[in-house]
Amino acid sequence: QVQLVESGGGLVQPGGSLRLSCTASGATVSSYAMRWYRQAPGKERELVATISSTGGTNYADSATGRFTISRDNAKNTVYLQMNILKPEDTAVYYCNTMRMILSVGPVQYWGQGTQVTVSS
Numbered sequence: 001q002v003q004l005v006e007s008g009g010g011l012v013q014p015g016g017s018l019r020l021s022c023t024a025s026g027a028t029v030s031s032y033a034m035r036w037y038r039q040a041p042g043k044e045r046e047l048v049a050t051i052s053s054t055g056g057t058n059y060a061d062s063a064t065g066r067f068t069i070s071r072d073n074a075k076n077t078v079y080l081q082m083n084i085l086k087p088e089d090t091a092v093y094y095c096n097t098m099r100m101i102l103s104v105g106p107v108q109y110w111g112q113g114t115q116v117t118v119s120s
Helices: none
Strands: 003-007 010-012 018-025 034-039 046-051 057-059 067-072 077-082 091-101 105-110 114-118
Touching (some): 003 091, 018 034, 018 114, 034 067, 046 077, 057 067
Antiparallel strands (some): 003 018, 034 046, 034 091, 046 057, 067 077, 091 105, 091 114
């Protein structure tokens, strides 16, 4: 039922900025924690940023001071503002949330991903 769609990726030079968007349907982003992950070629998927239902945020060490996760409740959208981008930020970025289903347990929902490439 929950559907997540990412957008905003692209090619940017080192030191540049991008803002990623994740628009949700079948869900209200303010009611649940939302997360951004990324996965580079040959690497495991990595948690980048989290925003809780109460607005608290948390970041990976590599993102702290450069990335900001936020919500626009009217648009039902979560953002990841990425500044001072580095080549090692190159990855596919995924939006994520979790729901508890009584008969199943926790279920993860993922968007399709958006490619971010940082290169000169």
